[in-house]
Structure formats: structure tokens, C-alpha cells
Amino acid sequence: MQWPNPYHSPMRSETANAWRLCVAPMMDWTDRHCRYFHRLLSPHARLYTEMVTAAALVHGDRARLLAHHRDEHPVALQLGGAEPRELATAALCGAEAGYDEINLNVGCPSDRVQSGRFGACLMREPELVADCVRAMREAVQVPVTVKCRIGVDDQDADRDLSAFASRVVDAGVRVLIVHARKAWLQGLSPRQNREVPPLDHARVYRLKREFPSLTVVVNGGIDGLPAVREHLQHVDGVMLGRLAYHDPFALARIDAALAGAVLPEREQVLRQMRGYVEQERAQGVRLAAITRHVLGLYHGEYGGKAFRRVLSERTHAADAGWEAVEAALDEVRIRGMRRVA
Secondary structure: OOOOOOOOOOOOOOOOHHHHEEEOOOOOOOOHHHHHHHHHOOOOOEEEEEEEEHHHHHOOOOHHHHHHHHHHHHEEEEEEEEOOHHHEEEOOOOOOHOOOOOEEOOOOOOOOHHOOHHHHHHHOOOOHHOOOOOOOHHHHHEEEEEEEEEEOOOOOHHHOOOOOOHHHHHHHHHHEEEEEEOOOOOOHHHHHOOOOOEEEEOHHHHHHHHOOOOOOEEEEOOOOOHHHHHHHHOOOEEOOHHHHHOOHHHHHHHHHHHHHOOOOHHHHHOOHHHHHHHHHOOOOHHHHHHHHHHHOOOOOOOOOHHHHHHHHOOOOOOOHHHHHHHHHHHHHHHHHHHOOO
């Protein structure tokens, strides 16, 4: 486990370009191992942690919850909570640990989150969200941002979203990330809430026109580079979620295209993981905890299923090491040679 570079200077700029390409905070997915891998794939993207509750950070194991590698930057800490003073303390912990941004979750629809009176249900309480933002901004100098939905349940996606945005902008928010779906707080699981409510990207575009000085980032249902280019005609940034996780090389393609950079080879990216993997294994981290995030690296490619199978089968043993990754790469090469032959 590595802590951030103590000489790292947090990025305080809130220019829209800093949020042009982002990878969404995803529970149980975007842990520190995933973010290290995503950084190798996308040198220019902005990365986000899984949501950490403010209470857990204030009262729990801060070292574990805030751990991240110095190479992840720029990286944001996403917090969940609804108590301004507690959020301010948690934000300060994150800023002191070196995070470049503190993001407030106002979009998660899970029952557990609702029972704690935070997440998407806070869209019904814009004044409370504004109070939370003010408290956090007073505590830290890094940007404080908000991630929300276009509404919840029977809210009016035009009137209520505009009112919500107005409150948080008045509180000092300069970056708003909007998942372009409503959250239905009763009757749908969190997974269904990412799929069932219809997408309304046009509503996010209108929000940008309503608040031209606000950096608006759209999230939800973005399936590739053509969609990214289209969204960037209307808003300041895009945030990729499941696409970046299940087909991680798509993230590399998009990052390289937007930056005008050379696209790396898949194997080249994976080999850059070796030093990190060996260091983490020496600290007692099981190989599967790291490699589970790279299973989709050869998604859609010849040999991709074999690569995934070998990694899934050979990385769970307590003594599994880099040789399991080499075996998976061998399967890709063998199938590639057979295809050529």
C-alpha cells in the first residue's frame, strides 16, 4: 500500500478541461487497484474513488479508506453524507491525504444509502445539500463538486433540477456531474436504477445552457467514442461508468483520441502493472483482488475469453503471483497464432 507523494501539490484549477474525461465512482469496483489500472490506460482522465461515507471516515480506519497510489492523480474522493460538520471533517481528511477533489454523492439510490438520509434522496433537500457544500468548501481548498441525478421519483426534471443546480451553485459549486436518469427510490434495485429509468441527455445539455459558467459533466449510458464526441458538443465533460470497467481498453481509446495521443498496446499496459502487482503481493494482497479489474482487457478480441478464464482460475490461490498473468497472456498469443495459421 502506498500513500500519495508528500510533495504532490493538489490541483486547484476548476477549468472545464480538467473534467473533460472522467471515470465514475462505482461501488465495489473503483478501488485503488482498479484506479491504478485505469490510470495506465488513461493518462488524462480524472479518476474517482468508490463512495466513502463521511461517518466511516471520521470514526473509522482513515488510513485504509483513504489509501491511494501517488500515480493515480488527478483523483477525487467521493463522500456520502448529509451532516455538514461531519462532511467538512471528512473532506478535510481527504484533502490532507492528497486528493485533488472532494465529490458529494447525491445520486446513489440504494435503500441502505436512503436510510442514512443521503445519496439520491438528497435531491429533495437542495438547501441541505447547499449547507453541506458550504461547510466542505470552508474546510478545504481543493474543488468541492456534486454528482446527482436529473431528479427522483415524481420530481419535475426541468423545474426541480434547475432549482437544485441553482442552490448548489449559490453555495459555491463550480462542477456538477449529472447522471442523465432519474432515480426511482422505491421498487428498483441500484442496478435497475442504472438501466430502467430512461436516459435524458438532452436535459443535461439544457442545464449547461441554463448555467453557462457551470462546468457540467454528463454521465449515464455512454457507450463509446462517437457518443463521447457528441456529448462534448453540448457539455464540458463526460463520465464513463460500466463501459470503462467491462471494456477497459475502450477507456484507453477514448483517452488517446481526445488527447491526440498514441494508443498503447494491451500487453504493454498490462506489463506496466507488474511492479505494482509484485509490491502489493509482498504486502499480502491476493492477486485476484488486483486482477479482477483487468479481466475485460481483451474484451471482444480473439483470445479474450481464454485470457479471462485463465486469470479467473489461477489468481485465487494464496500463493498466486505474476506467473498467472503470464499464463493468461500466453493463451492470447497461442490463439492469435492459431488464427493467423
